Amino acid sequence: MTATVIAKHSYADILKDAAKINWRVEDLLGADKPLDFSKPFLPEALAHTRAITCLTADEQLALNHIRGNSYLHLFGLVEEFILPLVVEHVQSIGCVNIEATQAYLGFAEEESKHIHLFRQFAAAFAAGFGHRCEVIGPASAIADFVLQHSPLGVALVTLHIEWMTQRHFLDSVRNHQGEPLDPQFCSLLKHHWQEEAQHARLDALMVQELARTLDAASIAAAVDDYIAIVQYLNEGLKTQVQLDLISLEQAIGRNLTATARHEIQQIQEKSYQKVFLGAGMTHPNFVESVQALSREGFAKISAIAAQFS
Ligand SMILES: [Fe+2]
Numbered sequence: 493m494t495a496t497v498i499a500k501h502s503y504a505d506i507l508k509d510a511a512k513i514n515w516r517v518e519d520l521l522g523a524d525k526p527l528d529f530s531k532p533f534l535p536e537a538l539a540h541t542r543a544i545t546c547l548t549a550d551e552q553l554a555l556n557h558i559r560g561n562s563y564l565h566l567f568g569l570v571e572e573f574i575l576p577l578v579v580e581h582v583q584s585i586g587c588v589n590i591e592a593t594q595a596y597l598g599f600a601e602e603e604s605k606h607i608h609l610f611r612q613f614a615a616a617f618a619a620g621f622g623h624r625c626e627v628i629g630p631a632s633a634i635a636d637f638v639l640q641h642s643p644l645g646v647a648l649v650t651l652h653i654e655w656m657t658q659r660h661f662l663d664s665v666r667n668h669q670g671e672p673l674d675p676q677f678c679s680l681l682k683h684h685w686q687e688e689a690q691h692a693r694l695d696a697l698m699v700q701e702l703a704r705t706l707d708a709a710s711i712a713a714a715v716d717d718y719i720a721i722v723q724y725l726n727e728g729l730k731t732q733v734q735l736d737l738i739s740l741e742q743a744i745g746r747n748l749t750a751t752a753r754h755e756i757q758q759i760q761e762k763s764y765q766k767v768f769l770g771a772g773m774t775h776p777n778f779v780e781s782v783q784a785l786s787r788e789g790f791a792k793i794s795a796i797a798a799q800f801s
């Protein structure tokens with residue numbers, strides 16, 4: 493293999509940290525823990541609703557809630573291809589390094605719990621918001637498309653998503669600079685982030701393990717797979733903006749003019765791309781992993797990331 497491999501993380505340390513986190517879906521959602529629709533769910537840095545001049549403050553809040561719903565839907569959706577990727581990796585490594593096996597099994601179990609959490613959230617949101625919000629999918633069709641690509645290409649997409657989650661929470665949610673966010677929604681993001689911190693390190697190890705037996709041509713093909721999946725997700729995000737506009741019109745009870753739709757579409761497409769694509773592609777730890785694999789691959793990814801930042 494042509495890549496430089498640096499093992500920064502250890503399975504023993506990851507297992508130790510994972511053991512400290514222990515929550516169940518019912519600890520975070522339920523009748524005694526209602527969502528507060530009088531408050532925003534997402535910080536402005538992740539929702540970008542306040543710059544939209546054609547919406548009133550109440551309408552911006554409704555769009556923030558729609559974005560909160562799609563935010564967690566999109567996580568649930570990508571976790572439906574991350575889970576089979578990790579399960580397949582566990583099968584391929586067997587029990588030679590039992591700490592690795594245990595850590596990846598924990599990763600898979602947590603992702604299945606997150607899928608459950610986000611489905612439960614979708615039901616709680618639908619009941620509280622009072623209007624139907626359309627979302628892209630089905631998740632199985634998206635997973636089928638993504639999983640046609642090489643395991644290393646899919647693992648790079650997963651690594652991007654895991655570090656992106658860390659960036660969202662640490663930069664925007666944990667210290668949300670006085671924004672009065674719904675505490676239940678923040679709690680959900682916090683508990684998800686706590687487990688994702690282990691996933692990000694495990695996925696960095698998975699990328700190294702998958703690359704170890706590959707030649708330069710196969711690594712280049714995996715980078716191309718990563719880029720193809722990112723472009724596919726970008727199209728999905730643009731479709732989500734269109735669905736959000738329909739949901740918004742229903743929620744605010746008025747039809748938007750063509751000019752207003754255009755303004756919202758411009759701001760929201762940029763927002764989704766920055767939040768879900770640029771934030772992962774430019775994360776220093778993702779960059780470090782890609783640079784260790786291939787300098788040429790990194791140059792290709794950086795050129796595309798510039799469109800999304
Ligand atoms: Fe997750």
Ligand SMILES: [Fe+2]
Nearest residue numbers: 603654688691
């Ligand atoms: Fe994860």
